[in-house]
Amino acid sequence: MKFTINTYHLIIILIAILCIVYYPHFFGEPVSNGTAYIIENTSKPIDPDIPADLPHNKYIVLKEKTQHVRDIKNGDWYHGSGTQFGYIIGTDEALICDTCTVANTKLEAVGKKQYYITLPGWLLKQDANHDWYIDSTRFYVEKEQSYVRKPVVDRAKKTGRDWYYKTHFMNTPVKFRYNREKNCVMIPVTKLTKQICSYIIFGLGVLFVVCWFALIIEFVKFVISLSKGLAFTEINITRLLIIALGLIAIPVMDFLLTLIMRLIFSSYLTNDVKLNAAVYSNSWQTLCGGIVFLMLFKAFKQGKALKEENELTV
DSSP, rough: OHHHHHHHHHHHHHHHHHHHHHHHHSSSSSSOHHHHHOOOSSSSSSSSOOOSSSOHHHHHHHHHHHHHHHHHHOOOBOOOOOOOOTEEEEEEEEEESSOOOTTEEEEEHOOOEEEEEEEEEEEEEEEEEOOSTTOOOOEEEEETEEEEEEEEEEEEEEEETEEEEEEEEEEEESSSSSETTTEEEEEEEEEHHHHHHHHHHHHHHHHHHEEEEEEHHHHHHHHHHHHTTSSSOOOHHEEEEHHHHHHHHHHHHHHOOOOOOHHTTTTOTTTTTTTHHHHHTTHHHHHHHHHHHHHHHHHHHHHHHHHHHHHHOO
């Protein structure tokens, strides 16, 4: 009876974890209530406006060119070599050019290398491509200074079911850079620092692979032992516990180390940076696997106790 109660508790924990993981996906987005926005942009445009009366083909070419220039001004173009360790930390390098314009035909030729430590677990709260959200942010670099542009509400008025906001934009200087493609924060560093971090990350990656192989080997040994009829043995119970704790520890450590990165680079980050939901939503499978093996551990431990009790009775 004790084993049944413990298993029941573990199942409840598993269901709770799944609810926590999937709650944002099903209920995180508010239902549209007809909210309207009036945006008054009192700041100069980040990039030159593209004339709307251009032929469609020329408009598309100029739009792509403008985005290309913005990427290289932001130091987020032509990525070089880099490493990454889960959502915890990584390295990258890209070209940056503050004087590039759409008139340049070879932007890469005038750019210089910039090296980064990347934080894949952290992103801007709302990195929107337009300004029609009250909580939207736009990252850009001007004269090698990074800024986050966001609306500030001057007045809010409710008419019926609709809210009307009058806003202006505020440009906040920040120390970090931003990878638009991967949606993650980047910390500018020297080439030497980037190389040292790459070696450390490579070492962590090797250690991570070794840990996974160790868990796989323990599982294979467990299966071989079962095939020989040696189910309820002390070594098998230990193997199940090792596998369970390993599978639970991997996502927990990933989450905790991602939070530690925020503390380490707290002087670079602002309140506009938030935790990437993928840090925990992509790890629930491993966590559930660990709980399953923990349940097997309890079952085999109880089975071993019953087996020893029967042998004593005989």
